[in-house]
Amino acid sequence: MAKIISNFFISVDGVVESPDKWHFPYWNDEMGAVVEAGMQSAAAMLMGRRLYDEWAAYWTTAEDDQDVARSLNDMRKYVVSNTLEKADWNNTTVINGDVAAGLRDLKKQTDGDIQMSGSATTVRWLLANGLLDELNLLVHPIAVGRGRRLFEDTPTHPLKLVRSETFQTGVLNLTYIPDAD
Numbered sequence: 001m002a003k004i005i006s007n008f009f010i011s012v013d014g015v016v017e018s019p020d021k022w023h024f025p026y027w028n029d030e031m032g033a034v035v036e037a038g039m040q041s042a043a044a045m046l047m048g049r050r051l052y053d054e055w056a057a058y059w060t061t062a063e064d065d066q067d068v069a070r071s072l073n074d075m076r077k078y079v080v081s082n083t084l085e086k087a088d089w090n091n092t093t094v095i096n097g098d099v100a101a102g103l104r105d106l107k108k109q110t111d112g113d114i115q116m117s118g119s120a121t122t123v124r125w126l127l128a129n130g131l132l133d134e135l136n137l138l139v140h141p142i143a144v145g146r147g148r149r150l151f152e153d154t155p156t157h158p159l160k161l162v163r164s165e166t167f168q169t170g171v172l173n174l175t176y177i178p179d180a181d
Helices: 029-041 049-059 066-074 099-109 120-128
Strands: 004-011 042-048 076-080 092-095 113-117 134-140 159-166 172-178
Touching (some): 004 029, 004 120, 029 042, 029 113, 029 172, 042 049, 042 120, 049 076
Parallel strands (some): 004 113, 076 092
Antiparallel strands (some): 159 172
């Protein structure tokens, strides 16, 4: 059975919006290896509607990183949305209606990890519905001050830290799982 694994670049004050504006000064080989390992373990990608719209527009025509573009374009992708009726991006399926049941079935039918990058709203919904298996945070040592945060107006979700490391840049690589205790 597959695990749904969410990955975020996140500031120390919890901002996940527009990491392209604050994250790159902290990129190094350590972070690259973590991101690459996540991509390598992915049997599929899961995303919300907004991320799907952004990534489909960008990665289908991207010329700057052909290896990533090829990988994402060829990979199976699933979009959680009750407003998107059809997905035009190659190998993409829309999961709508009873999304929780659809994701439980997807987890049963998939060998390997179902990776997520971003989609904060979807991650909050997955946590609330007991469907998120792992939350990976690359916590950057910067307070961004404004922007969408990973957890905004959410109920309490106990998490258990299962792995941690500190990169030379001061970025913390933290892995959490939901803690049912």
